[in-house]
Structure formats: C-alpha cells, structure tokens
Amino acid sequence: MTVKQLSVFLENKAGRLTELTRILGKAGINMTALSIADTSEFGIIRIVVSDPEKALQILKENNFSVNLTDVVCLTTANQAGALAEGLEVLSAEGISVEYMYAFSIGQQAFIILKTEDIYRTIEVLEKNNMHLLKATELYNI
Amino acid sequence: MIWNEKFETMPREEMREWQGQKLKEMVERIYYNVPLYRRKLQEMNILPEDIEGIDDLSRLPFTTKEDLRDNYPYGLFAVPMSEIIRIHASSGTTGKPTVVGYTRRDIAVWSEVVARILTSAGVERDDYIHVAYGYGLFTGGLGIHYGSEKVGATVIPISAGNTKKQLQLMEDLGSTILACTPSYALYLAETIEELNIKRDNLKLKIGIFGAEPWTNNMRKKVEELLNIKAIDIYGLSEIIGPGVASECEYQYGLHINEDHFIPEIIDPETLEVLPAGERGELVFTTVTKEGLPLLRYRTGDLSRLIYDKCRCGRSLVRMEKCLGRSDDMLIIRGVNVFPSQIESILLEMGETEPHYRLIVDRENNLDVLEVQVEVDDQFFSDEIKKLEQLSRKIRSNIQSTLGISVKVTLVEPRTFERSEGKTERVIDNRKLN
Incomplete structure (x- = not known):
C-alpha cells in the first residue's frame, strides 16, 4: 500500500x-x-x-x-471534516505526521502522508476502515 | 625495494658530511655565477671559504619566490644558457610564472630521484605507469615520465584530460600505476562509477599522487574507491619537480632525497631554524643542482621533520605530509585557518563528499567565511530537519575545532567543477587596500 x-x-x-x-x-x-x-x-x-x-x-x-x-495515499470524500476524521485516527494511536500534501478532484480528496512508521500507519488506517490508494491507482488518476 | 642503497640508507653522520661537502661546492658556484647570491652573501660578509660544513647552512641567506620573480626569467641560473637543455615553468596563478632550467646532469639527477620515489612507492619494471599529470611546462608529467623510464617500467604518457578515453585506455592497456593529482584521481574514481566500469577490469594497484595538498581522509576515500594504495609524493618545480620526497610502503612521512635537497624547518615569522620535530615552514637547499641552484628556498609549505628510523630501511629523513601552505593560510578574524583543516572536518563527518568551497568576504569590516558543501546523494534526506541538522553539525564542528563561526551552505552535487589539474578551493573576495 x-x-x-x-x-x-x-x-x-x-x-x-x-x-x-x-x-x-x-x-x-x-x-x-x-x-x-x-x-x-x-x-x-x-x-x-x-x-x-x-x-x-x-x-x-x-x-x-x-x-x-515511502509514503501513503489516503483518500476521503471531498467534504468538510473528512481530513480531520482521518487524522484523528492517527493521533489516537500516537502517530504524528512528518509532512503531507493533498489535492481533490470532484467528489474525492487525496492526501499523501509521510510518518515515521509508514507500515504501522497503514495498519492503523486500514483497521479503521480508511481507504488507501495503491501506487498504480494513484499514478493513473 | 630500494633504488639507491648507498644514499637512501646512508648513516646520519656520513650524510651530514656529504651534505656539508656539497654545500661548500654549491656556495662557491653561486657566489661566482649568480649576482643575487654574491650580493646577498657580501651583505652578510660571508665568503665561500667560510663554509666548513653543514652546520653553516643556518648562517646563509634565504631565497624566496619573489627573488625568482624579480629575476624572471633566467636571472638566477648559474650556468650559461648553452648548458641548459630544458625549461619548465609554474602556472603563475599569482603573478608571473616561475621559470626553472635544467642542465643535462640536472635531468639525470631528476630521473634518479624520481626512480627512487617510484621504487619506494612499489613500482617495478613490470609495471604500466599511467602518467595523467599534465605534460608540458608543468614538471609533473615529464618528471614522472623520465623516472619511470629509468626504473624500466612501461610508461603510458596519457597526460591530463579526456577522462573517458583515459579510462578506456587504462582498461585496455592494463595500467597498474596511476600517477596524477589526488583531485583528478577522485574525479577518475567518480567517473568510473558513473560509467559503470567494473573495477575488476582495471589492474590498478598503486596511485602516485602529489602536486597539491590532500588530507589522509581524502587518501582513504581514493584508496577505497579505486582499491589501490595511494602514495603521497612531494615536489616543486623550483627544487626540481616531483622527486623531492615520497612516502614508502608504510605511508608514514615522506622520505626526502636529502643528498640532493637539504631540508630545514623554520619559524615563518622569526626565520629561525626550529628544533627537529617541530612544525614550521619547509626550506630546501638544492646542493647538487647546476642550472638553478637555490639556497634555503622558502617553500611556503608547512611540515615537520621526522628523524626516527623507518621500518622500510631508509635512513633518509622524513617530512610529515604537507597539510597546509603558509600562503594558503586564511586569516579569518585573526584566526589562522587552513582549507585542509576544514576538509578534514567535513570528511570525518563521513556524510559529505570532499567537495567544498570556501568563500571569504568582508561584511561591515568583519571577515565572513562561508563553507559551501555539496550534498552527497547517499546521505540526502527528504526531511528538511535532517538537512538542517547536517548544516548545523558542520557549523558546530568547525566552530569547536577552529574556534571560528562560519556560514554553511548546502549545495547541489556537481556545483563545483572537477578540475583536471589543481582544484580551486578558496575564493577570497576581501579587498585589502
């Protein structure tokens, strides 16, 4: 991921x-x-x-x-509060973001995240039913 | 292997006697043949017959680079021009070039001393010597060339430049010895990596590097990248060119061919001779030179003399690897700074390539030193804070070692041109007038 x-x-x-x-x-x-x-x-x-x-x-x-x-790409709905929801999941697990950048297209928002432990980040996000984008999906947007 | 057992292993007392005898002959020659020396000696009330032995050396007048410039081009030659068979000249980056001349016998002596240093570096008849020092007025190329022929090795007079072709020939011809400036060696090593040449295809085993100051850290890097033993050699055109001194296999100090070039270490301020072992400016007297004999020539290079016995069996005195020049020395807010010190600090950190440049300026009447460092690809981090930490670490290491604060700027790889000769490390923008 x-x-x-x-x-x-x-x-x-x-x-x-x-x-x-x-x-x-x-x-x-x-x-x-x-x-x-x-x-x-x-x-x-x-x-x-x-x-x-x-x-x-x-x-x-x-x-x-x-x-x-290695970074991860989180996607959320393009609507108010969606990013906060994702970040709350991370902060609840004590994961802090080193840097991130984001863009949105239509109904979807894409957030590229770098944290200290990228594999734990993936685990935590997936456990909380957040949607991550595969590299190939991201390259083909 | 020792090329000339007689002189290279001569007992100290015998050497001093030899030097005293040669000094007497030299002073007589220059007194009668070089107007500048006659005048200098007369001013000091010294006659050639006053010289009885080597202990009288310290009474004699010095020669400086200015003396050579003032008498440009042939004024200090001690023989008629009909006896001179070769001219060389220094690059003259700071003024007129320095012109030196050799008689037939001088060329023979030069070949002999270069044969000695090549042998002490480990060169043998079976070797292929890739001479990538520049050929021409610079003494590097032809100096090593004649000595290599004397040893009987196979000389490849490739000269400097055209790096890709050099590497191709190095591979095809099976060069075993690389002779060039240390910065060019580093450049060659990088090019080998870039071109993905397999190190196993090269037969290199020894590097003979000189003509510019370089640190032991740089040596480690070159030895590692090229998988060779890197031998430091020392020479300057005024004295003869390469062949003045060289390391042996033990790489601890450079044996001086002192039966031809008598070394002294002086305090550059008081001009007094310093006791054995102390650091100061290196001075040479070329007792056997015919064309351009120089009395107590001030090299501007800083070193010290080591008289201890060397494991290689040579009794020739050793000089410590030159790490600075009295005229390379920068004075930054009253502190003496040698570019080589900064190079050592950078290399010890192991995180930066030895590619840097020092920029000196004066802001509001204060000296400002900027250290620009190329960021090495392998340590490069995509986190700003890590790069900022690196920059701070360089700054604080320089501060704690040299006691001066500097500005550190990280720059992209290949910002500084890789020279095929001597590298320009320092840009001094201060206008002192």
Whole structure:
C-alpha cells in the first residue's frame, strides 16, 4: 500500500525547478502530485510520478541528489471534516505526521502522508476502515 | 625495494658530511655565477671559504619566490644558457610564472630521484605507469615520465584530460600505476562509477599522487574507491619537480632525497631554524643542482621533520605530509585557518563528499567565511530537519575545532567543477587596500 515518492534536493536558484521538470517531461514521466518544502537556502521537492524508478535513474544521471521515500495515499470524500476524521485516527494511536500534501478532484480528496512508521500507519488506517490508494491507482488518476 | 642503497640508507653522520661537502661546492658556484647570491652573501660578509660544513647552512641567506620573480626569467641560473637543455615553468596563478632550467646532469639527477620515489612507492619494471599529470611546462608529467623510464617500467604518457578515453585506455592497456593529482584521481574514481566500469577490469594497484595538498581522509576515500594504495609524493618545480620526497610502503612521512635537497624547518615569522620535530615552514637547499641552484628556498609549505628510523630501511629523513601552505593560510578574524583543516572536518563527518568551497568576504569590516558543501546523494534526506541538522553539525564542528563561526551552505552535487589539474578551493573576495 505504500507509494514511492521522489524527493529531490534543490538549491534556491532561478531555473532549477524548470530544469528538473523539463528533464522529467522529456523522459515522458508524468507527475500526479507535487509539493515543495523550502528553507531560506534550499528546498526539497516531493513528487509522485508515473515511473519512480526511471525518474530516479534519470535524475541521478543529471547529478541531482534524489531518493525514493515511502509514503501513503489516503483518500476521503471531498467534504468538510473528512481530513480531520482521518487524522484523528492517527493521533489516537500516537502517530504524528512528518509532512503531507493533498489535492481533490470532484467528489474525492487525496492526501499523501509521510510518518515515521509508514507500515504501522497503514495498519492503523486500514483497521479503521480508511481507504488507501495503491501506487498504480494513484499514478493513473 | 630500494633504488639507491648507498644514499637512501646512508648513516646520519656520513650524510651530514656529504651534505656539508656539497654545500661548500654549491656556495662557491653561486657566489661566482649568480649576482643575487654574491650580493646577498657580501651583505652578510660571508665568503665561500667560510663554509666548513653543514652546520653553516643556518648562517646563509634565504631565497624566496619573489627573488625568482624579480629575476624572471633566467636571472638566477648559474650556468650559461648553452648548458641548459630544458625549461619548465609554474602556472603563475599569482603573478608571473616561475621559470626553472635544467642542465643535462640536472635531468639525470631528476630521473634518479624520481626512480627512487617510484621504487619506494612499489613500482617495478613490470609495471604500466599511467602518467595523467599534465605534460608540458608543468614538471609533473615529464618528471614522472623520465623516472619511470629509468626504473624500466612501461610508461603510458596519457597526460591530463579526456577522462573517458583515459579510462578506456587504462582498461585496455592494463595500467597498474596511476600517477596524477589526488583531485583528478577522485574525479577518475567518480567517473568510473558513473560509467559503470567494473573495477575488476582495471589492474590498478598503486596511485602516485602529489602536486597539491590532500588530507589522509581524502587518501582513504581514493584508496577505497579505486582499491589501490595511494602514495603521497612531494615536489616543486623550483627544487626540481616531483622527486623531492615520497612516502614508502608504510605511508608514514615522506622520505626526502636529502643528498640532493637539504631540508630545514623554520619559524615563518622569526626565520629561525626550529628544533627537529617541530612544525614550521619547509626550506630546501638544492646542493647538487647546476642550472638553478637555490639556497634555503622558502617553500611556503608547512611540515615537520621526522628523524626516527623507518621500518622500510631508509635512513633518509622524513617530512610529515604537507597539510597546509603558509600562503594558503586564511586569516579569518585573526584566526589562522587552513582549507585542509576544514576538509578534514567535513570528511570525518563521513556524510559529505570532499567537495567544498570556501568563500571569504568582508561584511561591515568583519571577515565572513562561508563553507559551501555539496550534498552527497547517499546521505540526502527528504526531511528538511535532517538537512538542517547536517548544516548545523558542520557549523558546530568547525566552530569547536577552529574556534571560528562560519556560514554553511548546502549545495547541489556537481556545483563545483572537477578540475583536471589543481582544484580551486578558496575564493577570497576581501579587498585589502
């Protein structure tokens, strides 16, 4: 149930993000979701892509610092209070979120989550009848 | 194996006698043939006949890089130009290049001392020496070349540059010895990984690295990546080029060919000779050189001399691996900082590649040192806090070791150009006028 997310180290320099996306685009890799975390000097860009292994290899060849991180994708109804419900399940079990990003399409919301113990997170969410998306389902949204 | 048993294992007293005799002959030659030395000696009221032995060395005047520049190009040569058969020159990054000249006998001595250092590194007749030092005015390429031929090994004079082709030939020709600058060795190692060349296809066993300062940590990394023994050699064109000193198989200090190049360690401030074992500036007197004999030449390199007996059997004095230069030294808010110290700190942390750059600036009349470090792919974390911890750890390790606070900036891999010669580690933007 884990999703392989691409994480890339980027300096805060004009044009780097453009370069990164152009490299992925040329390689025919599509991005499903993307978020950027930044500090005053550098940023980490986190991306869910159609072919994470290929993307990893291509970015390495282009001298990026990059790795694959296991995350989960929770889906809920696109309505008020739905996210809180999911997060309550985690906090009740003492699981804290390291980072997350989300998007919604029509009736559905998608939440990509990173926690310290991703397998326990999956166990807890499934036990509470939360719906998790498989990697292939997410890539094909 | 020892190339020249007589001189390399000569008892101390005998060596001192030899050095004293050669020094006397040298002072006589330069007094009569080099106007600068005649003037310097006359100013100090020293006549050639006053020199009785090696103990008189410390009375004699120094020679500096400025002396060479002021007498550019041939002013300090001690023989007519008809006797000079070769010219080399230093790169001259800070001013005019330094020009050096060799007589036929100087070239023979050079080949001899390089044959000695190659032998002490473990090179034999059966070896294939991949000489990736630059050929040309730089002494590295041709210096190692002539010594290798003297040993009888097979020389592959590939010179620097065109890395992919180098690796192809290294594989095809079965090079066993790699001679180049340590930073180029590291670059080659990285390229081998990038190109997915199987280490087993290469026959390399020994690296002969010099011409720029490098740390023991960098040595470990090169030895590990290339699976070779990395030998540190020392030389500078003013003295002869490569061949001045080299490590033996025990890799603990570099044996100086002191029957040709007499070493001293001085305090760079007071210019007094320091007692054996103390650290200071390395000074050489080239007692057998004909073309460009130099009296007490100040190298600017910091080291110390080790007179203890070496397990390899050589009695030649050893110099400690040079880890800094008096002119590389940065003074940051009054604190002496050597780039090599920062390199050691980074490498000890084991989390960063030895690729860094130091940027010195002056803000509001205060010196500011920025340490830019390339983020290594294997330690890279997708968590901001871990990267921030790394940056703080580098900062605090530098603070606790050197006593200065620095700004640490993490940069992307390959930000700094990999040089095929010497690497530029420091950018000093301070305008001191």
